[in-house]
Amino acid sequence: MWFPRLASDRVLRARPVDGPFALTLKADNAERIYCLNQAAERVGLSRSMSFADARAFCPDLISQPARPDLDRPFLAALRRWATRYCPWVGYEGADGLVLDVSGAAHLWGGESKMLADMRARATRAGLELRLGLGETRGAAWARAHFGDENTTLTELPVAALRLGDQMVTALQRLGLRRIGDLTAAARAPLARRFGPDLMLRLDQAMGHVSEPTTPESEPPHYAIRMSLPEPIGLTEDVMGITARLLTPLCDKLKAQEMGARSLCLTLRRVDQGCQQVELRLAAPMRDPHRILPLFERGVGAIDAGFGIDQIRFEATLVEPLPVQQIGSRQTSPDQLNDLITRIGTRIGLENVQRFLPADSHIPEHAFSIAPAAYSRPESGWYAPRPRPLRLFPPEAISVTGSQPPAQFRWRRMRLTVGRTIGPERIAPEWWLPDDNWRSGLRDYWKVDTREGRRLWLFYTPQNPGWFVQGEFA
Amino acid sequence: MFLLMRVEFHSVFPLRPARVHEVCGAGAMGFAAMAAQGPVLWIREAWLSDTLTPQGLLPLFDPMQLLQARPRDQTDALAVAEEALKDGALPHVVLEVTRPLDLREGRRLQLAAKAGGTTGLCIIPDGMGSNAAETRWRATPVFDLTREDSTLTHWEIIKNKSGTLGAWHVRWDQKESRLDVVSPVGERPGSAGTSG
CATH class of the missing domain: 3.30.1490.100 (DNA polymerase, Y-family, little finger domain)
Structure with missing residues (x-):
């Protein structure tokens, strides 16, 4: 089973478009066409054409960025669907499925009826499907990509053997255009000239070497x-x-x-x-x-x-x-x-938190708070200068001057300053917008009051004012 | 001066395990950080606008050992505290109380601490304690003339179910990570003005 337009069919199933449609993917710094529908192919567009050219050819092209990460699950869904025909279904590249239908075709009344059913269902689902049926996996691939289920293998071009582009060109230069030409030629010179890969692919297609399909196992469902x-x-x-x-x-x-x-x-x-x-x-x-x-x-x-x-x-x-070893160790x-x-479960898992160190000299950004269930404790704490035990939103006090006051009122308390340590100048981080730091530079002072409380005050020289922001232990 | 029957500091601190204690006063947070050595769950209601800072805790306590729970209101906070005390996975639980505890709530916490063998500490606003508490302390920071980086605090035990009361000046020794009792309160100059 080959889905030649898997990506665009996936998008068009959700949102049908009349007319040319293409998916674009950015590769090598240029937007290129990743997948396109039949209407787009008819007006002369092709895969890996640059998007700008495509737009020039076809001004009414509708396009969307490609999402290869969504195509894979879509193919997985198709694989699951394909298990209705036989239990052995594996992936074939990024846009194909391989089914081992040996012993399963009679359940559908013969091979041709089974293929007809596949085709009908794919059409109904809006998917373009190319089918190839063969005695070997290689033959089925060749028929799906280069012919239909009735062509004989020997008539197909050598590219149908799943060979690299270079090897195909080299073979064509030698005049070996069809698989029949290859089987008629002598094996030994070909193997010497092209390596074992060519003979392996040929034998796999003809059935001399076996190539199993590997069915994907169903993911367990809990x-x-x-x-x-x-x-x-x-x-x-x-x-x-x-x-x-x-x-x-x-x-x-x-x-x-x-x-x-x-x-x-x-x-x-x-x-x-x-x-x-x-x-x-x-x-x-x-x-x-x-x-x-x-x-x-x-x-x-x-x-x-x-x-x-x-x-x-x-x-x-x-x-x-x-599974872990059970020991006497305390769990x-x-x-x-x-x-x-x-x-x-009572207060919400995100409300049980732990502190993690963060790299910032802004005191309130020097740590981050993370849910404990989704983080590990981290060491590496350091404080270059003493920091308060408790930080609160800055509370303005009515003091003037750039030096710490001798007396001030804070929270209805009259406090007398006993000792000041400072200033420690902290500049705002201009690369991060923070409304609290709009007032510019801050000069921090540790103020020990005669009454006992040890407070963290700051003065904003660019925007004169004094604030209390924290309290030490 | 009033007569004070001295109780030895080491008999009341570290706090008696498998009990719930209370602390009030401006130095209560520092008291909690000094009392809780080892893993601790710190329960603060989510609406409180001030934050604990790990850098500030660092001299007293390793912030790695700290888990913080932010319940919506005090009902949830008490439920979380009870759960954590009963479980015993963390040896210390600190609960910041914002409205008075009644006897029933205090007693439930006490029973939970007994079941789990954990130490609970409630940080209470002044005068909002519960009668069920094992000890109640008042911690007041004191201005220290001698040292710049001092954490000198006046600790006073104002309720003790199994002993008498006492008061001390203590200071955290950052190098050794231990608490130094400086000298009895009565003998220090400048202590008359502090709340005693």
Whole structure:
């Protein structure tokens, strides 16, 4: 199966266009046509033509940037669809599928009927499909790309043997244009001249050397559901069912050495309404008896209505979790992760945070705050000068002059200055817009007051004013 | 002067484990950072506009060991504190309280700390303590004539369930990462003006 216009068909399926259409991809600093539809080909455009030329040829060309990263999943979806014909389906390049239909064609009433069915379904889906059927993988490829399923292999050009461009040109110069010419020629001189690759491709196409198809395995699906004969409504019953679903799901996770990072419990009610309980975990986990208690809070909040008759349990996000040696060592990281999860379900996982060092001399930007579940503790803290324990938004005090005052009022307290240390001049980071630093340079002073409090004051010389921004321990 | 029955500092500090303690006063945050050595969960409500700074903590405490929880309101904060105290994964839990705790809430925290074997510390506004607290301290920074980088603080134990009261001047020794008791409060010059 070859989808010659996979990329443009994918886009046009979502948004059909009448007339020429092309996808462009930026390569070597130039926009080039990546894929195009039949209408565009009819007006004389071709692949890897530069986009500017194409626009000159065809002013009403509709174009869109190509997304090769989306084409691959689309092909994967087609591969999954193709398993309806036979179980052995593998990829062939970036735009083809290879099906090993041995022993499966009779289920569709013969090969020709199967091909007709494939064609009909692809047309209905808006995909251009070229089919090639052969005794070998090479022959099927040759027929899909260079002929149809009835052409004999020997009539096809040598390019149909999946050879490189250079080799094809060299063969044509020797007068070997068709596969038939190659099979008729002596093997030894050809092998000496072109290397073993040519003979291998020829033998693969003719069936002298086997070439297996490698079917892709289905990615494991971590979901399980249960339909109930009678609706249930009690929290204990729902938890009971959850426990029964959780065990096989966790067994499956264990078999794949995976752990769930996020779980979703969907409860379908008798009246077709759906309720979901989502659980996000601080660390991948697959122990049923540890996961189950975490659901108690969410399940308790469910409105069962007239009863629940179907429960589906899905691990929406999984991460590798290899099996580990059990030792006498205290499992403290696990315990901490469990705690973070439990707190996170109550206040939101992003509200359990830790500080990470950041590279900035602006005091409030010298650290970043990251969710603890998605970060690791980092060392490398340093403070070139003493920094306050607590920072607050700057609070203006009514003081004038560029030297620290002898007395000032702050938060309704009259404070007498005992000692000042400073100034430490900090300039705003002009490359980052920060409204708080609009007032320009700041001269920071550590002010020890007679009353005891040790405050961090700053003066803005460009925009005279005094502010209190922090307090030391 | 009033008569003060002296209690030995080492019998009340480090804070007795598996209990919940309280601290108030302007030096309360410093007290919490000095009291909590080792992994700690620091619970502050999300609306508080001031922030702890790791660089400021650095002389007192390794910021790597700090986890911060930002619950929406005090109800959530208390729930988080109870959960963390009961769990025991982190040996210290610091909770910043913004409205008075009643006896029931204080008692629940105390029971959770006992179950998990963890030390809890509530930073309370003046006079908002709960009767269930094991000890209550007042920490007031003191102006130090002698040293520039001083962290001299007046620590006073104003409630003690299992002992008498006392007051000390303490100073954090940054090089050795330990707390030095400077000298008894009555003998220091300039201490008469501080709240005592």
